[in-house]
Amino acid sequence: MTGRLIYVMGPSGAGKDALLEFARKRLAGEPILFAHRYITRPSGHGEVHVALSVEEFAARSVLGLFALEWSSHSLRYGIGIELDAWLARGCTVVVNGSRQHVQHTLARYPHTEVVHVDAAPHILEARLGARARESAEQVAARLARRAPFSLPHGVRCATIDNSGRLEDAGHALIELLKAHASAH
Secondary structure, three states: OOOOEEEOOOOOOHHHHHHHHHHHOOOOOEEEEOEEEEEEEEOOEEEEEEEEEEEHHHHHHHOOOEEEEEEOEEEEEEEOOHHHHHOOOOOOEEEEOOOOEEEEHHHHHOOOOEEEEEEHHHHHHHHHOOHHHHHHOHHHHHHOOOOOOOOOOOEEEEEEEEOOOHHHHHHHHHHHHHHHHOOO
């Protein structure tokens, strides 16, 4: 039995963490798992992750303990190898990923379902400024980088606009996840 991987991605400030937390709370008890990320950044700031030092991350990487890993904005991100066990058991697993890494994910997991979360530029700017992780110059540089992404032919990509109320985008994500979970 093979599970289903749902890869959620989007620009910084699009509200991916808030949407995933919204869905996680409302889907408790459903056959949908939310993979946690390992990040070389302290915990907090509204993001649920396992904080690792650069050295801890490197050691885990060398040991092959990440199913997925990437670098972005001077940080390292990883998804643990438990992902493979969950998929092998037929679970639907949701991952908070990177647009720049989606091609690598699709190479390893070709049947991945992609969800792109986005928000209007002025919303992204306001959210990035409000979380106070970066200077105004760093926020401006991050917004200017709005990296385009492309997906191979045949890869489905659903888009969720998170410019408005969290509840609206959150319910759209929940419906999409339930549909994917019931499809297999």
